């Protein structure tokens with residue numbers, strides 16, 4: 001385990017926001033990436049995601065295989081973003097200024113903020129139910145507000161506490177989910193519900209999309225939690241610890257979800273949180289399972305509040321030129337974000353939430369082109385050399401608006417339309433493919449193919465990583 005120092009250090013609110021983390025503040029080991037992403041994925045929404053693969057028609061066995069393929073593909077992309085953290089020392093989204101320009105990055109940022117709010121609001125509804133079960137309270141509002149306060153507390157305290165919550169979620173997740181799996185096999189003749197339908201390509205591809213989509217939405221989060229690691233931390237260790245944590249955690253949850261859906265279908269989908277408690281059996285154990293659900297949702301929702309506030313700050317500072325804010329302002333940003341997500345959660349009817357989830361999945365189409373552009377520039381064009389002071393300067397190397405990146409981004413979003421299979425719209429190519437949705441793959445590949453040659457010609461990367469003067473950091477790789 002890494003040493004984060006005494007409790008008063010862990011509980012002192014973090015000061016850094018979107019500025020570079022200097023060497024003196026770097027600490028920890030990549031193992032923290034494993035526990036954070038494992039813990040954040042051992043959660044009820046991942047179970048629901050896995051269950052959906054079966055609800056939409058796949059046999060549980062094929063759903064599990066498809067989810068695994070998707071998790072591996074999407075997990076590789078998200079972990080490549082994470083591997084940027086130690087070298088840059090920057091949160092994930094501000095690095096997009098290197099591709100899109102200081103103001104141009106606002107385009108993907110606004111969409112990322114909407115995603116953060118969407119996940120925070122929907123997650124808060126489920127976690128609020130777990131809080132209510134624990135406290136024996138009926139009013140949904142109480143659970144939602146309590147969960148919002150917990151989220152804000154951890155997010156304000158910041159990085160060190162977030163990693164500790166990740167470790168707790170890892171341990172309680174393993175214990176709780178193992179117990180539930182045993183209960184599922186005791187309560188249901190699981191073998192008689194799986195392997196009964198044959199292979200079907202459309203639902204198999206959907207399972208892949210559900211796994212990949214889940215991982216890809218974590219792309220905008222990841223470097224936020226690897227940016228304090230020592231600069232000497234190897235890229236491959238950061239990659240693998242993030243990848244394995246995220247893929248194993250989500251695959252575990254989704255496999256469980258696919259089996260639950262095969263055995264219990266609607267009984268689970270109609271009442272996910274309550275179903276888990278009932279499956280747990282005796283009231284005392286059900287209580288512990290609600291706690292496990294709460295800790296898993298808290299871990300991921302803290303990431304929503306933390307990444308959400310930094311994305312809002314990155315948007316605002318593109319126009320007012322600041323790069324640091326006071327601790328009070330930082331706290332207010334986080335409270336503001338959490339308050340809005342709580343209000344949406346309270347106001348939203350169950351039906352609205354369903355639509356909102358769909359909306360969030362639609363948002364996925366705007367992240368795949370962002371991932372492609374951010375990763376291709378960082379690894380293949382800039383070759384891991386970023387002029388960090390220029391990220392905060394509209395007159396710097398990256399300028400205010402990078403029209404090449406913005407045009408490729410727009411093209412990458414539009415190219416996916418014929419391939420979509422959403423509740424609101426199904427594209428013509430999707431119909432030709434019999435309903436199979438491969439839009440996320442199109443979003444990555446198409447954007448990459450047009451962006452690489454154009455950016456290669458137009459971009460102007462520095463010859464080594466340039467850190468701000470005040471940090472006295474130099475690039476050890478030149």
Ligand SMILES: Nc1ccnc(=O)[nH]1
Pocket residue numbers: 045119120123214217218300301304
């Ligand atoms: N990207 C995300 C997936 C699931 N839940 C979240 O809160 N966020």
